[in-house]
Amino acid sequence: MTTEFPGGTGQAVGREPFPLRNRSVLVTGASRRAGIGFAIACTMASYGANLVLHHFRPHDRQQEWGADDLNTVVGGVRRHALPEASVVELGGDLADPAEPERLMNAAVNAAGHIDVLVCNHALTGEDGALGEITAQELDRHWAIDARSSILLAQAFAGQHDGRPGGSVVFMTSGQALGPLPGEVAYAAAKAALAGVTTTLADQLADRGIRVNTVNPGPVDTGYLTAEMWQLVEPMFPFGRYGRPEDPARLIAWLATDEAAWITGQIINTEGGFGRWRPRGQGQGA
Structure with missing residues (x-):
């Protein structure tokens, strides 16, 4: 189905069922089926993309949930992909x-060209409040959470040949909101x-x-307990915690041509x- 907007360019506008077909996406931190990276990869795959999934197993093993099985992770993404996609x-x-x-060089060797970069990786774990924080922790978080993403963007730009569809998505947190x-x-x-x-x-x-x-935002990637939910439940207007597929849908859409006019946001x-206001305290009818 296509629509032509009055006063526009005269081009037909329609929804492509596989808007990332023949494009290749590198998603970092995509090693756990409960994680946001996996959800992003699955959504991108359902849009027709080729996927390169980055992981760092030692970090996963240090977490209380442990490392996921990589073959199962890759297979889970592949189930969403087109038959010809990698x-x-x-x-x-x-x-x-x-x-x-x-x-980035390894990803290009695997996929031929990377059209989309999603920097989903991060160093997990509380690092300390003021009075507890160390220079080592500041440096570790800077190196993994910020420096690596900027250097990945630099490497991505270096291999990009100007073809349509170039897109970078960084992941921040809610530090500007609270x-x-x-x-x-x-x-x-x-x-x-x-x-x-x-x-x-x-x-x-x-x-x-x-x-x-x-x-x-707050997304349950396997850490949410009943006690935690009871504490924060009033702060969620829709009565539920975030799910990995919630940000994944936005991030995948940002990689498509439908978002071609969105940058620097x-x-x-x-x-x-x-x-x-807390749930249950809305305006009455």
Whole structure:
């Protein structure tokens, strides 16, 4: 179905069922089926994209949930993909300043060209409040949460040949909307990505690349307990916590040509979390 807008360019406008067909996407931090990266990859795959999934297994093993089975992760993404599309995985420690360029080169070797970069990775775990934070923690979060994403964007731009569809999506957090108690280093690093978005978007526009940053809001990636939900439930107007597919839909759409006029934006997708009156206290009829 197509629609022609009055006063427009005269071009027919319609919805392509596979808007990322023949485009290749690198998603970092896509190693757990409960995670946002996996949901992004699955959604991109359902849009027709080829996928390169980045992971760093030692980090996953350090978490209480442990590392997922990579074959199952890749298979889960492949089930959403077109028969002709490729899905591959690549490991790498993005704390290493040389890793972003190496990862991008490996992704290009696997896919031929990377059209879309999604920097979903992050260092997990509370780092400390003011008075507790160390220089080491500040440096670790800067290296993994911010520096690596900027270097990945640089490597992405270096391999991009100007073809349509160039897109970079960073992931920030809600540090601009409310406090992140006990996470000074994480908040500072994620704020850096939001802060540099407009600068990078301006520079890369001449290369045909759009740059946007998404705050996914609180998303249950396997850590939410009944006690935690009881504490925060009144802050969610729709009566539920965020799910990985919520930010994934926005991020996948930002990679399509439907979002071709959107760049330099920091977009929050968190269901009104924390900024409306508690549930049950709305205006009466």
